[in-house]
Amino acid sequence: MSVPEDVLYGSIRELSEAIRTRKLSPVELAEAYLQRLEQLGPRFGAVVTITRERALREARAAEREIAAGQWRGPLHGVPYGVKDLLSTAGDLTTWGAAPYREQRFDFDATIVQRLTKAGAVLVAKLAMIELAGGFGYRQADASFTGPARTPWNLGYWAGGSSSGPGAAVAAALVPFAIGSETWGSITTPCAFSGVTGLRPTYGRVSRHGAMALSWSMDKLGPMCRTADDCGLILAAIAGPDPLDPSASTREYTYTRDSPARRRFRIGVLKNATAGVQEEVAASFEASLRVLAELADLVPDVELPDHPYGMAASLIIDAEGASAFEDLLETGRAALLTAPEDRHGGYSGTTVFAKDYLKAIRLRGVMSRDLDAVFARYDAVVSPTRGTVAFPIGKSFNEAWPNVPMPPGTRAQPLGAAANIAGLPGLAVPNGFGREGLPTSITFTGRAFEENLLIAAASAYQGRTDWHRRRPPIAGASSPPPQ
Amino acid sequence: MPTRREFALAVGAATLGACVRTPSPPPSAPTPTTTPTAPAAADANAPAVDALTELVRHRYGAHLSEAQIGMVRDDIRGGLRTSDRLRAIRLPNSAEPDVVFTVHRGGDR
Numbered sequence: 101m102s103v104p105e106d107v108l109y110g111s112i113r114e115l116s117e118a119i120r121t122r123k124l125s126p127v128e129l130a131e132a133y134l135q136r137l138e139q140l141g142p143r144f145g146a147v148v149t150i151t152r153e154r155a156l157r158e159a160r161a162a163e164r165e166i167a168a169g170q171w172r173g174p175l176h177g178v179p180y181g182v183k184d185l186l187s188t189a190g191d192l193t194t195w196g197a198a199p200y201r202e203q204r205f206d207f208d209a210t211i212v213q214r215l216t217k218a219g220a221v222l223v224a225k226l227a228m229i230e231l232a233g234g235f236g237y238r239q240a241d242a243s244f245t246g247p248a249r250t251p252w253n254l255g256y257w258a259g260g261s262s263s264g265p266g267a268a269v270a271a272a273l274v275p276f277a278i279g280s281e282t283w284g285s286i287t288t289p290c291a292f293s294g295v296t297g298l299r300p301t302y303g304r305v306s307r308h309g310a311m312a313l314s315w316s317m318d319k320l321g322p323m324c325r326t327a328d329d330c331g332l333i334l335a336a337i338a339g340p341d342p343l344d345p346s347a348s349t350r351e352y353t354y355t356r357d358s359p360a361r362r363r364f365r366i367g368v369l370k371n372a373t374a375g376v377q378e379e380v381a382a383s384f385e386a387s388l389r390v391l392a393e394l395a396d397l398v399p400d401v402e403l404p405d406h407p408y409g410m411a412a413s414l415i416i417d418a419e420g421a422s423a424f425e426d427l428l429e430t431g432r433a434a435l436l437t438a439p440e441d442r443h444g445g446y447s448g449t450t451v452f453a454k455d456y457l458k459a460i461r462l463r464g465v466m467s468r469d470l471d472a473v474f475a476r477y478d479a480v481v482s483p484t485r486g487t488v489a490f491p492i493g494k495s496f497n498e499a500w501p502n503v504p505m506p507p508g509t510r511a512q513p514l515g516a517a518a519n520i521a522g523l524p525g526l527a528v529p530n531g532f533g534r535e536g537l538p539t540s541i542t543f544t545g546r547a548f549e550e551n552l553l554i555a556a557a558s559a560y561q562g563r564t565d566w567h568r569r570r571p572p573i574a575g576a577s578s579p580p581p582q
Numbered sequence: 583m584p585t586r587r588e589f590a591l592a593v594g595a596a597t598l599g600a601c602v603r604t605p606s607p608p609p610s611a612p613t614p615t616t617t618p619t620a621p622a623a624a625d626a627n628a629p630a631v632d633a634l635t636e637l638v639r640h641r642y643g644a645h646l647s648e649a650q651i652g653m654v655r656d657d658i659r660g661g662l663r664t665s666d667r668l669r670a671i672r673l674p675n676s677a678e679p680d681v682v683f684t685v686h687r688g689g690d691r
Binding site: 407429431434440457462463465 | 634637638641642644645646650651653654657658660661664665667668669671673677678679680681684
């Protein structure tokens, strides 16, 4: 039997319940997503590799186990994709970059091992900006697979650098995906593609087996349909890992009702809508009206005055130049897709060690000062991006010429500060703007307080239906399994 | 993120935006102080920009065209402005880099 499209747009919570009660076959579900990936993936530039053989093997195993009463938990039998910077044994792992398009590893990244252990079914490796944007790309066409397109409007970018995960979740090619963020690479594609995503606290999730851009800033996290789903996924992937010294030993558990419910206390970033697109501001103001029903809103939250963006830039430039030293030394950077990426890594080789150390000394000060602010709130909210998605074929500077946003501030109001301090952030759709493109709000919180963000965002999603909206996809179908 | 280098170039002596304020740090925290960047900082960096660009040319020139080296030069200029801003912030000697070296002892893991 075919799986109805309504099911494919379901949340993990919904899919899981249907699988557990054997109303939905993991094999049929995997087959439906595989066919959708094959049919629609190229349209969105979302896919690098479809892992059909592995997917069906894992789905059959899940089906057998569940039939035998051995249900592993909410991800058992649920398909997913990963950004193509996570190693999976035997498959191509391209990092989105032409110099690595034939690269393979013989092991699964820790996060993939954990999802496998949870019974999830890997169906695809998803497109990404080359090197996760580490060499300073300035346009959507910065991957050897071409630009990924938001399913809401194919003339516009899906966001980056976790482009494929954004597009694939939005178009129901997968019910969830794993993305990565160094500075904005989960939250931006969530905003531009209209999906929900969590940037966990730095150290919450092991990066072993993931491409490194910036060891001290890289995070892995889920991109999916609901905040509740983020919790389900995070519970499967969080935890210490001897192969990643940054992975925290702090325990993480998630239930839909945790933490104990009370009225939230939510801060609103001061001047959060200054200079953003009018429609982005309108969506944000409407979100505040919804949040006021479930939270005490504290206006005008100010961040301590530090050069977050500059310190983050310097750290990423220096660490990126080291991480991709081989690419620079051999000149293979010339093979990258975006012209600006072919030279963009070289300036990072000139960062003085003393200046790098200054940046990471400052990060300690920033982290402590930010924690003092965030400790007062369950979350601080701001628009995820100052504009809707950028048009494909134009440089980012020319994308929305009438919205002169200094990057790092109004472009992503909390992006630099939250990322350099390793704070968690949860982006959820909150409306639509120009060209039928989605807008988004981000809940940012204190380190290791993901559950507060999930609870607040879930309460918001319980009162809105933006996360349930579907992009207009012509010709989409869910063919029967072969 | 996409426009990191443009960010570094753009900020110069600009503020980070209206959402930040001067903190009242707790007693244990160092007090960051910012020295205003001199208006002519970019010009003052010209010799350093030249020197570092030549370093890139020396090390990687075989892989880069003159036009690309020109763009690397722009990136270096922006990076030096960033460094200038960070260096202008004073930290006490006790403010450690936010990394911890872990001594390795085989077999412990």
